[in-house]
Amino acid sequence: MPLFLILGVFTRLSGIMVALVMLFALILAHGGSAFTIGETGALEGELTMLFMLSGITLFFTGGGRYVLLRPKNIVPQGKFLVSSLRKINDQVTWMTYERRLSR
Template identity: 40%
Template sequence: MQSAPAARNHDDLGKLILRVVLALLLLFHGLSKIGGGVGFIEGMLQKAGLPAIFAYGVYVGEVLAPLLLLVGLFTRAAAAVVAVNMVVALLLVHTGEFFSLSDTGGWALELQGMYLGSAIALVFLGAGRFSLGGLKGRWN
């Protein structure tokens, strides 16, 4: 049986892995939007009757929030931003795929679902000890 400090280290390591994987994978999407712009998102927002300026929020959800997750600062808030970003993406872009399967038999939205689920988990878990916020950090 593991002692409490050893179990705590494993919990913190798990939180670190979850934060880093989610952050890095989302950053690829954010960097793509930095390079290519958010024009296509503006168009989708306008089509949905929303202001096109909201498209720039994708930079917060796919660049700033993942960077905060990566270093473990404002982790719960950053994860909440990612979760909201994913809900908006699901509703704006992927509503037609909610009840679809991919060619390989998985849910068509499994990537988006994994991002959303991981972000929600981090909202509840926080960053853990291996972060700039620290285990009991004010900004964790």
């Protein structure tokens, strides 16, 4: 799964798998002492929790623009994209027009 994260393929699935593996590693390796302070002054399971939260973050955010395989339903295409851009353009034009009138 980390290879999929590096390549940017199935990022959300890979992220949740990494988070699950880190959760089991946290439970099995640290058990109840995961939240105790160690010799260095940090939590015992700090690194494991960091990787787990990174996997959860990638699950919710996805790979963004750096993905090799993008599902078709995420990329806006066709009439939806054109109508959205027209609405944004109309709003910006109207705000500029109102600003000129207020001077």
